[in-house]
Amino acid sequence: MADFLLAAAGFVLATVAMGLFRILRGPGDDDRIMAAQLLSTGGIAALLLLAAAMSVPAAVDVALILAVLAAFITVAFVKGAPRSEADRA
Amino acid sequence: MSLALDALTILAVSTGAFFFLAGTVGLLRFPDALSRLHTLTKADNLGLGLIVLGLLLQVEGPFAALKLIAVWLLTLLAGATVAQLIARTARPGGRPV
Numbered sequence: 001m002a003d004f005l006l007a008a009a010g011f012v013l014a015t016v017a018m019g020l021f022r023i024l025r026g027p028g029d030d031d032r033i034m035a036a037q038l039l040s041t042g043g044i045a046a047l048l049l050l051a052a053a054m055s056v057p058a059a060v061d062v063a064l065i066l067a068v069l070a071a072f073i074t075v076a077f078v079k080g081a082p083r084s085e086a087d088r089a
Numbered sequence: 090m091s092l093a094l095d096a097l098t099i100l101a102v103s104t105g106a107f108f109f110l111a112g113t114v115g116l117l118r119f120p121d122a123l124s125r126l127h128t129l130t131k132a133d134n135l136g137l138g139l140i141v142l143g144l145l146l147q148v149e150g151p152f153a154a155l156k157l158i159a160v161w162l163l164t165l166l167a168g169a170t171v172a173q174l175i176a177r178t179a180r181p182g183g184r185p186v
Contacts, residue, residue: 018113052144
């Protein structure tokens with residue numbers, strides 16, 4: 001069982017890492033923040049799988065913190081990104 | 090009994106991993122920002138939800154199970170909020186908040 005969970009964690013991480021190409025290509029900042037969001041969710045999933053596979057309960061706490069921080073990333077982006085010309089009018 | 094639980098875990102975790110794959114493919118292949126956002130929320134909610142469901146069957150003790158559910162609920166809440174916020178900025182001409 002542990003082997004399967006470990007393999008699943010690796011698969012999810014590899015999959016989500018491919019999403020980083022979207023950060024490279026853009027085109028907009030929205031797309032880049034979406035790829036970062038997917039990476040953070042995938043990181044949470046991988047941490048949970050690792051916690052179960054290797055019997056490290058503390059990894060669940062790390063996943064919990066990552067879940068909180070992931071929300072803040074995007075809120076900070078939406079609040080802090082430079083406004084477009086259309087909005088200033 | 091344990092065998093059945095293991096089989097259910099494998100099923101749920103595999104399905105969750107598939108949703109992550111689908112989310113990534115959608116993020117890379119879909120033509121515009123709003124449809125990419127649509128696949129992202131599927132990966133967030135269903136992918137992580139199914140993986141948590143699979144792990145719930147392996148967990149020992151109610152406290153650890155509650156913690157797993159808390160992670161999922163937090164991600165659901167954050168995902169729903171964040172999807173609305175990103176959609177507002179991604180909409181052509183729209184940039185309120």
